Amino acid sequence: MKVNIKSTLRSNNVEMKKLADRLGITRQMLYYLIKRGDKNSIELLMSISEASGIDVRSFFKTSSSEHRLTCPRCGKDIIFTVK
Secondary structure, three states: OOEOOHHHHHHOOHHHHHHHHHOOOOOOHHHHHHHHHHHHHHHHHHHHHHHHHOOOHHHOOOOOOOOEOOOOOOOOEEEEOOO
């Protein structure tokens, strides 16, 4: 599953400086977190969601029926298809 924070924030006209202020972090730190994408915790995504007023589900993009998870033990991708 792909996490696409940057384009979601842009499409909702969210200003990075204002969002960073609401989160209590610097703009540079916000850009760093956005760049990390799917490596961010769900708690962080929830915080960004609440501060921006965007539904957290909007950050998740899936391609057709293919989904991807990362194994917490070995770090390998697990790809599965939903029929």
